[in-house]
Amino acid sequence: MEQRRVFAQVLTVETVIASVVFLLVLTALLYSLIRRRAGAGVGPSPRSERPRLEVSYLAALVVIAAGLVVYTASANDWMHPGGDAQAAGRGGGKAAPVEVDVTAFQWCWKFTHPAPGAHQAARSGHGPDARPAADAHHAAEAHHAADGGHGSGGAHGQRSDGARAATTTANCRDGRLPTLVVPTGRTVRINLTSLDVIHSLWVPALRYKMDAFPDHTNSFTFTVDKEGRWIGRCAEFCGDRHHAMEFWLKAVSPEEYDDWVSQHQQDGPTGGAAA
């Protein structure tokens, strides 16, 4: 949850700066309201500018702005440790992230956990941009399954380039929300796209969001420190059920996660996921 930590730190720093500035201006205003009101018997100042003071103030502003720029750029860097280098190094070493393909659609989500190894085969085969076309079929199936009254969400395995993938989806109606299951302590890499309009995946507890575009895949990584369940929402206006396009982010222990993935890879369609 490095995003959450960085967010908290940057928010604290900027809130302190903002509060100091606000209080300074407020104090100056209140002072004027009392001491410079017409009834206080003072005349207006005849000085209409103070060039030296203004230049010193300008210099101070430039220094503050420069400091803030450096600080915020560093914070952005801390929030994305490794950046693209990590993506390039994926597959080798112990830092290989857990990959989840997320597809947003009007108006719910689909989470696909590719079988280990299969994902990379798919990736090197025809690249991530070929995925939406294949997902259109999956989502249609998801709609069908949910409308057919599969209870609270569905999770089932699907063939993806010769390997089974664990998939969860739902229709985000009547409390049937899909669940994005991730392991704690391991880096999770989200590959995010959309089937129709622009959506945005937002988990407020992670203090992070990323837009989901059709015909484009956005990737980002995060880690969850502790087990638990948090709400996720769509943050980009996407039509009539935008307000209801929610999901659960559920973090379980790595062992439990591996069990969950293999179970859903083998079982095929099952009802009642971890919603």
Next chain:
Amino acid sequence: MTLAPDPPADSPPQAAQPTGASRPVRPASWLGWLTTTDHKRVGLLTMATAMVLFFLMGVLALLMRSQLAQPGQNFFGSSMYNQMFSIHGSGMIYMVMTPFAIGLGVYLVPLQIGAPAVAMPRATLFGYWLYALGAVLMLSGFAMPTGAHADGWFSYPPMASSTYSPGDGTPLWIVGVFMATVGALLMGWAVLWTALRKRARGMTMLRMPVFTWSMIAATLMVIGAFPSLLAALVMLAVGRADPTVFDSNAWNIGYQHLFWFYGHPVVYVMFFPYLGAVGEVLAVFSRRRFFGYKGTVISLLVFAALSMSVWGHHMFATGQATNDYYSLTSIALLVPAGIEYFALVGTVLGGRLVFRTPMLFALAFIPQFLIGGLTGIMVGTPALDYHVTDSYFIVAHLHYVLFAGSAFGLFAALYFWFPKVTGLMLDERLGRVHFTLMVIGTNLTFLPMFGLGYLGMPRRVATYPEWAGFGLLNLLASIGAGFLAAAMIAFALNLQQAFRRRVPAPADPWQGNSLEWAAPSPPPRYNFTTTHPLPPLTSNAPLLDARMRQGRHRAPHRTPNGERA
């Protein structure tokens, strides 16, 4: 109002010479208004139209706040709610705050620089027609079977394409916004050209009042940024004819770039003129000249230039923008903004303050807009923006900028120049009631929204479930909206009373600083007359200079630092 044609001997001849066959149009008739080439009338038409729309868009906001007051309510239905927030946002930005700002410039800039008319008066009038008809077209979407435009003021494709938003609301919105934007461009050009080329003899660039300078900076941004919106709208129109255009990510993200290249500078177009107005009001009711004039002029121009480079900070979460660059340019804005604030606070700090209604609004502008500005640095920080973008934090931020800031500047301007424009005084007591309700309502409505965004409430949601925990803060915001409604009723009452009681206003009811207060109230057709001639143009506050020369001012009789002829 009566029009008193009292042209001085050297004024230009009447534009329309009646021919023998047709009757001359009476200036006071409705046709006389709609065909006027008097900059004051065009400005008034623009501001009056914007005011009517301001009330209508406010009603939409009240309806939305009523639905959001409690969790789980959806009595309008999502589709209607989406239309309401879309038209509220589009209306307030395209049809209220921008046109009012430019209309204020059309009215005041010629007066402030001692000109008898605006440059390109017919193009200015045409701009008003385009704006008014565009507003009607946009609103007529509500009369369509599929309803009005429901994709927000930003209208990203592919959501706004004909595939996902079928119906007539969106085409009407596209055409309406296009027309209003062309109108704003025409009026913006006219104001800029007036300030640059129509100044009276002796009115140097650095003798122009702060408001006129703020209009120059604003209209430069209009000219630089508004064509980008026209391009985006054309792209949207093409995409509605052929939705496959938006199958490609390049066009979707490209639209966002074009849109925000307009969409950020327009925030400052909706801010600078009101900042300029607040500057004038603060100086006049501090009984002095504006402090830090040159620094403010330079910072306005720097601000306008920088504003063209920050648009990508609206796209931090797209994963397709160079976030560190846009963060740098956005944070750099604090330098010119800080200079402007230095001038505002400095003016008050050395003043002799008189608390009339315009001054109250101008004083409240300072801390309230500051909240918008300081939270603006936060949302310009990618590490914070990932969480708060597209949340109620942004709703709070933008309303602190545009409502707690610009709208307070708008009312400061309105109370300040109303006597000049109409020749009638507004009531001080009702003005104070309006002001008090507005301060309470503004902060009660928009302060809780920062919390809502932080807690995870997305923007543009028609409703929210009870378990989300957003109930209390939303209730507070909705109660605040009730105060705002009461404030606007007090304001409407004040207007109605002013026209009923007709307390005449003198030429200079406030001891103004700039030239418009030397003209009669209301100013005649060509502004300055033989009985109300232009005073000597000695500085950016010529009337203050005149008062000091006559020794009627209580200030110490030293030569001010401002330039003298």
